Amino acid sequence: MHILVLVHSQGGNCLTLAEHAQRGVESVPGMSAQLKRVPELETEEGLRAHPWTGHVYAERIHPLPVARIDDLAHADGLILGSGTRYGGMSAAMKAFLEKASPLWRSNALLGRPAGVMAVASTPHGGVEQAALGMMVQLMHLGMLMVPCGYATPLLQRTGSPYGAMAIAGGAAGHALSKDDLDVAHYLGQQVAEVTLRLGPKQLRA
Numbered sequence: 054m055h056i057l058v059l060v061h062s063q064g065g066n067c068l069t070l071a072e073h074a075q076r077g078v079e080s081v082p083g084m085s086a087q088l089k090r091v092p093e094l095e096t097e098e099g100l101r102a103h104p105w106t107g108h109v110y111a112e113r114i115h116p117l118p119v120a121r122i123d124d125l126a127h128a129d130g131l132i133l134g135s136g137t138r139y140g141g142m143s144a145a146m147k148a149f150l151e152k153a154s155p156l157w158r159s160n161a162l163l164g165r166p167a168g169v170m171a172v173a174s175t176p177h178g179g180v181e182q183a184a185l186g187m188m189v190q191l192m193h194l195g196m197l198m199v200p201c202g203y204a205t206p207l208l209q210r211t212g213s214p215y216g217a218m219a220i221a222g223g224a225a226g227h228a229l230s231k232d233d234l235d236v237a238h239y240l241g242q243q244v245a246e247v248t249l250r251l252g253p254k255q256l257r258a
C-alpha cells in the first residue's frame with residue numbers, strides 16, 4: 054500500500070521532515086511512500102533567483118515530481134507538510150487543496166488516513182495553526198487524522214501531539230534537530246501502520 058508525502062517547502066526544512074516521514078512509512082513492511090511537491094505559485098525564475106533559498110529550490114525542490122490532484126485519489130494515505138506563512142500553511146499548499154474540490158464532491162478521500170507536518174522559524178510564530186489548518190482542510194475532504202499523540206518520549210522534547218512540527222530556518226537560522234527528524238519518521242510510521250490496518254482504499258465512482 055502507498056502513502057503520498059506531499060510538501061510545500063521553500064527553504065528545505067519541511068522537505069527534510071518529509072524525507073524522514075517517507076523513511077518512516079517505508080520502515081513498515083508492505084508500505085511504500087512517494088515524495089512530491091505541490092505546484093508553485095511563483096515563477097521558476099523568481100524561485101531560482103531568491104537570494105536565500107534559490108539554491109535550495111534548484112538543488113532539492115525543483116527535482117521533486119509535481120503532484121496532481123489525481124495523486125491524492127490514488128494514494129492509500131497522505132502526509133502533508135508546509136512551511137508556516139503568516140501563521141498558516143503556504144498559499145501554494147492551500148491552492149492545491151482547493152483544487153481538490155472534485156474529490157470533495159465525490160467523497161473520494163473519505164475515511165483515508167492523513168498526518169500533517171509544519172515548520173516555522175519562531176517558537177510562537179504559528180506552527181500549530183499551520184498544521185491544524187491543514188488538518189481542518191483534510192477533514193473537509195473526509196480524511197481520518199493520524200496524530201503523533203504522546204506515546205513516544207520524543208514528544209516531550211519536540212514535535213506536537215497533532216503532528217511533526219519544528220522550529221527551523223528564518224533569520225535566526227535554527228537547524229532541525231535529530232529529535233525533529235525522528236518525530237517526522239515516527240509520524241510516517243504511524244500513518245503507515247494505520248493505513249495498513251484500514252486496508253486498501255476503496256475507489257469511489
Ligand SMILES: Cc1cc2nc3c(=O)[nH]c(=O)nc-3n(C[C@H](O)[C@H](O)[C@H](O)COP(=O)(O)O)c2cc1C
Pocket residue numbers: 061062063064065066067068135136137138139140141172173174175176177178179180221222223
Ligand atoms: C512569506 C513567509 C511568511 C512566513 N511566516 C512565518 C510565520 O508566520 N511564523 C514563523 O515563525 N515563520 C514564518 N516564516 C518562516 C518560515 O516558516 C520558515 O523559514 C520555515 O523554515 C519555512 O519552511 P521551509 O524551509 O520548509 O520553507 C515565513 C516565511 C515566509 C517566506
